[in-house]
Amino acid sequence: MQTFTAVNLNTNGDSPGGANTAEVAAATTAFLATLDATTLAKVQFDFSENQKRQTWSNFPTTTVAREGVALAALTTAQQQAAMAMLKVALSDTGYQQVLNIQKSDDYLNSLGGQGADGFGALKDYYVAVYGAPSATDPFMVQFGGHHLARNLTYNGDKVSQTPQFVGSEPTSFTVDGATVAPVKDESTGMFAMVAALTAEQKTAAKLTSGTYDDLLMGPTHDDGTFPAAEGLAVSGLGAAQKKAVLTAITAYVGDLNGAAAQKSLAKYESELDSTKISWANNTGPSDESSYIRIDGPSVWIEFINTRSMSTPDIHYHSVYRDKTNDYGSTKPS
Structure with a gap:
């Protein structure tokens, strides 16, 4: 079980700016628009939901439950919209790392053994949005699962990409040669x-x-x-x-x-x-x-x-x- 410290996360970070906030907000709005009302309620929360925003981990989601919805619960079009949102927010290198960490989960799943049925690029990664996507007002895009946490907070041209967790088990592996x-x-x-x-x-x-x-x-x-x-x-x-x-x-x-x-x-x-x-x-x-x-x-x-x-x-x-x-x-x- 995760433990939480009472924190005030809504105090405007010390960011040097430069964020492509309008583009991220547009991609986030497009993703949310693909969801029905029931799924939207599971994905989008108030920006002030501090404990939910703190909910990230390196453990698989079967061990530490994440906020939001698993990619596996979304349609193909919704999954594509969620990943498009990340692609806009991240560099090419950062986005490819997301895909590669997801591949490592698929690799672990293929090995079988301890908890392997809980791993996977779709079922072990969750997406959540906090606040209304905006070019001027604060909102957050959260994506993560086993060995990955992307916490992307925007406020005008300010942006925070931390806390950020990246990991890999194994450190390298082979896929399609x-x-x-x-x-x-x-x-x-x-x-x-x-x-x-x-x-x-x-x-x-x-x-x-x-x-x-x-x-x-x-x-x-x-x-x-x-x-x-x-x-x-x-x-x-x-x-x-x-x-x-x-x-x-x-x-x-x-x-x-x-x-x-x-x-x-x-x-x-x-x-x-x-x-x-x-x-x-x-x-x-x-x-x-x-x-x-x-x-x-x-x-x-x-x-x-x-x-x-x-x-x-x-x-x-x-x-x-x-x-x-x-x-x-x-x-x-």
């Missing part, structure tokens, strides 16, 4: 960032606060309280090492459509010298429990190799949050 690796950009960026450190820097970056078997600020952690920053200051890194940090951040921020992603990235880059990077447990790309963190004034990213339940090797969990803009709020606590 092609290799699919849903979290390749994020994993490559995070491990390359640590690999670029000297031995001395790597020692300084190691977390002293403990070890981790999963993400610290994953689902249900919405009280706005982040741990004290620790690790290695990016300000002391060389130019190539700083670029590696920015590349790692870009893999997450770049999931958002166009100008908004570039403006958010510029915000994080301006805060880079006040950012720290750290690791715990291990740092190998295939080692169990390898844990890596980026912690800035605004940006928070965690990545971990965690034990798999349905496959023999590790799989990926990762979360991206903005301390000043989660759910489009400046004060999530």
